[in-house]
Amino acid sequence: MILSGPASAPIVLARKSIQLWDPAIPESHQPYHAELELPPAESARIVPRALKAVELVALTSLRELVDELNASRRSIRAVALVAGSATDPESIRNPHMRAHAREGQLFPHALAAAAKILRIPATTIIEADAFTKAATALRKTPATIKNEIAELGRAVGKPWGMEEKTAAAAAWMALAG
Numbered sequence: 598m599i600l601s602g603p604a605s606a607p608i609v610l611a612r613k614s615i616q617l618w619d620p621a622i623p624e625s626h627q628p629y630h631a632e633l634e635l636p637p638a639e640s641a642r643i644v645p646r647a648l649k650a651v652e653l654v655a656l657t658s659l660r661e662l663v664d665e666l667n668a669s670r671r672s673i674r675a676v677a678l679v680a681g682s683a684t685d686p687e688s689i690r691n692p693h694m695r696a697h698a699r700e701g702q703l704f705p706h707a708l709a710a711a712a713k714i715l716r717i718p719a720t721t722i723i724e725a726d727a728f729t730k731a732a733t734a735l736r737k738t739p740a741t742i743k744n745e746i747a748e749l750g751r752a753v754g755k756p757w758g759m760e761e762k763t764a765a766a767a768a769w770m771a772l773a774g
Contacts (some may be wrong), residue, residue: 599662599762601671604735604773609673609753612761615658617704618649625650629696629701648703656714657706663715673774676712676719677767678705683723720771724763731766734773742766 599611628647632640663673672717680761686698705721722730732739746765750757 598735598761598768599666599673600765600772602772606768607772608687608771609749609765612753613662615655615662617654617658617707617709617730618647619650620645622650625654626695627696627700629699633692633696651703651707652710656711659708659711659715659717663717673717675716675771676708677764677771678708678719678721679763679767680705680721681724681725697710703756717772718774720767722767722770727763727766731770733769742769 598609599613600607601610602608618625624643624647628644628651631647632644635643659676666672681701681760682698684698686702689695689698709719722745728739728742731737732742735742737745743762746762746769747757748762749765
């Protein structure tokens with residue numbers, strides 16, 4: 598979600614989905630699942646390659662977005678990332694659920710690392726905290742934030758589900774900076 602304008606009246610510039618895995622390395626889609634599914638020797642070879650692919654795709658994608666905005670005389674002031682959970686994946690006993698948790702942290706971490714390389718401030722918030730943190734940062738109530746984000750959604754059209762709403766809340770916080 599790319600927002601612009603003053604924090605008092607944000608507008609949605611773009612709603613984009615960034616693919617953070619490399620189709621040439623299918624295991625990069627779910628690298629920690631590959632770790633579960635492959636024999637140990639093969640996993641030890643493939644998983645690091647898949648993780649590196651995620652990092653490279655994140656950097657390439659963010660760099661392309663920066664270039665696209667620069668071409669339209671705009672710039673990225675900050676990156677706000679939404680993570681599903683702050684739970685330490687290693688505390689999860691079930692290997693399959695642990696793989697999901699590790700991947701849930703992998704992609705925001707990869708984008709945060711890419712932002713750091715590109716010298717763009719980045720912050721990560723937990724999905725469940727998005728509206729409360731946005732309300733605090735913007736000095737509004739969570740209900741007001743939800744209503745104003747719903748209005749942003751009406752302006753850009755569907756889809757405008759929870760993923761778009763939490764991304765908008767995070768981007769709005771970054772805009773308020």
